[in-house]
Amino acid sequence: AQTVTQSQPEMSVQEAETVTLSCTYDTSESDYYLFWYKQPPSRQMILVIRQEAYKQQNATENRFSVNFQKAAKSFSLKISDSQLGDAAMYFCAYRSAMEYGNKLVFGAGTILRVKS
Amino acid sequence: NAGVTQTPKFQVLKTGQSMTLQCAQDMNHEYMSWYRQDPGMGLRLIHYSVGAGITDQGEVPNGYNVSRSTTEDFPLRLLSAAPSQTSVYFCASSYSVSSTEAFFGQGTRLTVV
DSSP: OOEEEOOOSEEEEETTSOEEEOOEEEOSOSSEEEEEEEEOTTOOOEEEEEEETTOOSOOEETTEEEEEETTTTEEEEEEOSOOGGGOEEEEEEEEESSSSSOOOEEOOOEEEEEEO | OOOEEEEOSEEEEOTTOOEEEEEEESSOOSEEEEEEEETTTEEEEEEEEEETTEEEEOSSOTTEEEOOSSSSBOOEEESSOOGGGOEEEEEEEESSTTOOOOEEOOOEEEEEO
């Protein structure tokens, strides 16, 4: 079974600074998808960024980018120019490309605090 | 377009009571699923459905039942609530079984006393 590990329960960043959230995963598969989800206090799950394992290029979405290291099974999220609205719980998630259905395996989450 | 709607948003149950958490989507999505979120454990898959009439177990199915009589609805039933089922429950849907984009409901916070 696949597992996802987020080793940072909490992180803090100063507004306008850059922060990196860590995620490692364990799988024997070669084809899969990785995601970062944001969960603000409203509880809504918001997709931040998606990475396809067969693509070597790191995904980017505006101020959000990932560092995908397939051999190391590492998938970190970098948030540049942090804003107060970035404060939330962030979840790393894995989806097998082999399984039938969009079954996500989540990490425990990292709480991100943004200081003004 | 309402997306994925969960009701209720909050619920308190006594141990042993039963209840149904409702989930409805209006996007004609084929795939639906239920997760529970617990501190320090992230979200874990309870049950999922790949289409009307078809359901299967996820990682933590014990104590929960599901059915999928229509494409739109995917209710989660707690047969005899236990304090260990205190959690936040999320329903999610995807267009098809091969989709990677998941649409989540707003969650239901359930407390079992």
